[in-house]
Amino acid sequence: MNVDPIRRQSLIHLSTNISISAIGFLSTVYFAHVLGPSILGAYYLLFAYFSIFNLIVDGGFSNATAKRISEGKEQEEFFTASAALRILLLIVTLGLLFAFRQFLVDLNSADMFWWLILALCANVFLGITSGGNYGLGKAGVVQISNLLNNISRVILQVLAVFFGFQLAGLAGGLVFGIVTGALVNYRYLELHFRRFNRSHLESLFTFSFWIFLAMSGVLVFTTADVVLIGYFMSNSDVGIYRVAVNLAALGLFVALALQYVLYPKFSRWNEEGNYELMATSLGRAYTYSLVLALPFCVGGWLFGDKLLFYLFGAAFSSGTGALYILLTVYVVFIFLYLQMMTLNALNHPKDSFRVTAVAVVANIALNLLLIPVLGIIGAALATLVSVALNAIFGYFVLRKYVSVKLEKKPVLNILIAVAAMALVVGGMRLVIPVVNLWYLIGMVIIGGGVYFVFLLKIDRDIRDELKDLVAQMGIFWPDWL
Secondary structure: OOOOHHHHHHHHHHHHHHHHHHHHHHHHHHHHHHHHHHHHHHHHHHHHHHHHHHHHHHOOHHHHHHHHHHOOOOHHHHHHHHHHHHHHHHHHHHHHHHHOHHHOHHHHHOOOHHHHHHHHHHHHHHHHHHHHHHHOOOHHHHHHHHHHHHHHHHHHHHHHHHOOOHHHHHHHHHHHHHHHHHHHHHHOOOOOOOOOOHHHHHHHHHHHHHHHHHHHHHHHHHHHHHHHHHHHOOHHHHHHHHHHHHHHHHHHHHHHHHHHHHHHHHHHHHHHOOHHHHHHHHHHHHHHHHHHHHHHHHHHHHHHHHHHHHHHOHHHHHHHHHHHHHHHHHHHHHHHHHHHHHHHHOOOHHHHHHHHHHHHHHHHHHHHHHHHHHOHHHHHHHHHHHHHHHHHHHHHHHOOOOOOOOOHHHHHHHHHHHHHHHHHHHHHHHHOOOOOHHHHHHHHHHHHHHHHHHHHHHOHHHHHHHHHHHHHOOOOOOOOO
16 A cells, blocks of 8 residues: 555554454453353453463563664564563463462362463463564554454354353463464564574663563553452452443554554654654644544443443443443543653653552552442542553653643544534434434444544544545545545
């Protein structure tokens, strides 16, 4: 395609994210109806533990490797050093898991321990191969492999559940998808193993230590609530909460795409001292992330109760209160993700950790305080407060190194378009009761149409950029827009 690299890779990432989320969303709807919240909750606990121990195996070396390789110096030496360190960390992590297995009560009771071991081993292969490709700027390859990872996972999970394997089928699909993604990355990996020395290890450690600590903080936001809900409450509550989280997170498509694509670019621009271009790109990234996140958030406030009821079943309707809060959380996450990405690309992972550490302490304390009293609503509130703290502190730290500005006019236009959408569909809901799924889908389509038409009409810059992008791809653009 005749599209510049950032746009092209962003499109690939965005399209794969949309595909992955759509596939995952539809499969979750199926699992919710067939398995119910309890079995889903057990699987989400497995995934939470996998995320925690995988962070230890990763050790922050995935980002450190991408950073060093993207700088264009001694790439194969850094790649090999990173692979050796990750394998060593895997051995240490497996030793710890076997030593403390008796304390992992939730995993043992659900017979998920060995699935956790298999998933961690497979993910090391995935991490090594994808890290090498990502450092070389092959974000498109990594995203295609991620898409195939998720497609193969869901296909196997659906088939396994259909034939009655239930929780084991979900866990087996997770491992199968990871292996598939790793094989795709390996196919396009151009780096080879080469002898490295102590200086390469020291360089990776210097960057990875603070990345690891910062990633630990982000992991707390996404797993501590799940683990503590499982501890204080039941697997069913975990399943209901995670379904609400998955639904609320759908508005992050654009932010995740831009975060992923811009990191190696920002890293290179930092080496070149091109801070003005970085600041401009960051401001634009905020704008385009909010284009989807804000209408999704407001639409969720209007229809969240009906979405949970008609899509997942009556058993999940009790998650409505948490969903309303989580929708706001994932708007704030946009600023957290993009700011932390920029700090790391600027080679300031220590600052990234310090910002995150404050929010992590608040998150754990609030979860321990609120979950026993308010249940899953307490977990959502704890996440909102801690993510907001992280975003606010991150802004004040980041602006010391690069200009951090919202594009005021485009953001105002987005808010106006969201308000128009809310008036139309909110009024429709008052007049027309939502009596089945098709009424709900129709209102969502009408709301989305009102929002995007209104936005493209009032914001010439967004319209022209989208029109230019569509034209470069050879897709027809209607004259009335």
